[in-house]
Amino acid sequence: MNSGKRQKQRKVLLMGKSGAGKSSMRSIVFSNYVAKDVRRLGATIDVEHSNIKFMGNLMLNLWDCGGQDGFMENYLTHQREHVFSNVAVLIFVFDVESREFQSDLVDYSYIVQALGECSPQAKIFCLIHKMDLVTARLRLPLFEERIEFIRGSSEGFKDSVDFFATSIWDQSLYKAWTQIIYYLIPNASTIESLLQQLAEVIDARELILYERTTCLMVTHVTRGLEGQNPFTDRFERISSILKTHKQSMARHTGIPAGSANFAEMQIKTSRFMFFITRLTENTNLAASIPPSEQVFNAARVNILLARHRFAELDISNKPRAGLSHA
Amino acid sequence: TGRVPNSKAGDGKPRLLLMGQRRSGKSSISGVVFHKLPPAETLYIETTIRVKKESMHSFMDFQIWDFPGHLDYFDPAFDVDKIFDEIGALIWVIDAQDEYLDAINRLNATILNLQNSYPNINIEVFVHKVDGLSEDYKMDTFRDIIQRVQDELSDAGYENAPVSFYQTSIYDHSIFEAFSKVIQKLIPQLPTLESLLNSLCANCRIEKAYLFDVLSKIYIATDTSPTDIGSYEICSDYIDVVVDIGEIYGWERPNENGESESEIEETGGTDCESLITMERKGNNYLYLKEINKYLALVCLMGDDSPAEKKALIDYNVGVFQKALSQVFPFSNGTNATTT
Ligand SMILES: Nc1nc2c(ncn2[C@@H]2O[C@H](COP(=O)(O)OP(=O)(O)OP(=O)(O)O)[C@@H](O)[C@H]2O)c(=O)[nH]1
């Protein structure tokens, strides 16, 4: 009642032809499946809803919309209002291997049209999916070709659609979803400036904030030379590493993957020191710092002290200020 | 226990021979274990036509010879001594998803042929591709194969042949576990390593400790408490985490030397070290320490391992590392290469 903040519900539609891979990616990103588990999934009947709490007062309200023709038609007719109103983001998944790209495009354009009517402010992300099935050399040209066609069918949203090439078999999935989440987080800049301050205090080379369940990056701060780190895909790579590790821990401990959490992981080498630790209820903080025990220890203490300031931004924190886990 | 190779001639590197029927999975095994080939990509491996010899330079140097399935090694055209004189182990791969009677016949013929001239060869039978089989069928097949081999050998008058059996698949950790056991038999220092690991475990209340070859993720020794594949899996996955993050942040920074040399001294060591503590109890859960260029110690801590024990671990691992460098003189070759 007296909670000063309200959760921000954001409705996200996940659509595309049946078999395109929607439920697969949802299960991997949000339900701790690994890529090879998704073969167990059946076709989605009608709409499956899931709610996911995120950092920064964000409550993701994901609609995984079964893609079989009957359902599609239903969304566009009887349920048009219900499905397409109040949408913040539409994620449309194209199967890159689809033999009926033209018909996929037609479906897409109907959906874009409905969205334009009911939620003209919505943002569209198109994922060209199952890229692993395409020879590496042909991926980029094919991706660009598809973008051209899809853009042409995006009446009303032409300039604002974002495109990603994805596969459940590599970190490209995390790259796309990271961007989507970032778009949805209401107070990203507040979080970022707080993170920037922290990075300076502890002299970190890099700080990365990860959501705990999905291991998706919320945001990051990179300082000095680390900006030249040749691994530009490292944020999503670490997402993927953390996710896999979680599975491995869950298998071994028998704790469900959702709660198989480490309190801290540290890695010390002569070139860098790294640790990842719990920051708030819903987030982990990864820090890369210079190879020095002193900096390392000071950084850990300072992060402990900074926790409550981040917790204030965190969704499920009760408005009791200064709650710390120390 | 370790055995020295049969002959002093040649280059003295233990040799692992991979033999078996065509399409039984030999090249896939060698690709997955020694070249990090993703299992799904083995579908594209072409049939091996000639013997493929590879040298692995690691904590110890050894060779892997991948044989084409159809080859008759005892054909007079082949120099049998050239094949078997340096041998460490003969790995015979049987496809458990296929008809295996022919494979067993050839295996037995080979064992009998080797019996007189090379009685010291370890014969390791991999009952392979068990991933596709139901639990029951898998056990039945495994027992059946063991039974047939043993029966036929003793019918032929060869009792207690040095044959071991493993169930393997490239789609899980079983192939690495099996290779680990095969290789351990070739390490003369194994008993010493085991007792060092035993005392480390006892001193630090460690549940399970493995000495890993980081590159191949074969473990060359573990303490003598019972092993289960689960402990191996989590330790092996943990190496991936540390190696991957190590790669991401271990990139060579410009003028790094000027900046950080003093700091390295301050940390007291240059070996990579990693620790994971768990959420509920705050206990240490996994620990990894780089021992030298090739080897890493990976420990699974018990539930009762309190965080304050870190100092104790540091001390005992230091002792372990020193002892190890005495029993195990390491060659300073380069990382894995193929010839
Ligand atoms: N090669 C490859 N296969 C994928 C990928 N993503 C999903 N798949 C496969 O695609 C098939 C269909 O996946 P689903 O996620 O059930 O498809 P969906 O879009 O939810 O289908 P509906 O629920 O009927 O709309 C499964 O067999 C997945 O294994 C990918 O990135 N690469």
Ligand SMILES: Nc1nc2c(ncn2[C@@H]2O[C@H](COP(=O)(O)OP(=O)(O)O)[C@@H](O)[C@H]2O)c(=O)[nH]1
């Ligand atoms: N299901 C399954 N298939 C495997 C396994 N190992 C290898 N294969 C497959 O068996 C086939 C033959 O493998 P290959 O290594 O070329 O056999 P080789 O002729 O003995 O070298 C390939 O299609 C592999 O993908 C396994 O553990 N499980």
Ligand SMILES: [Mg+2]
């Ligand atoms: Mg589905």
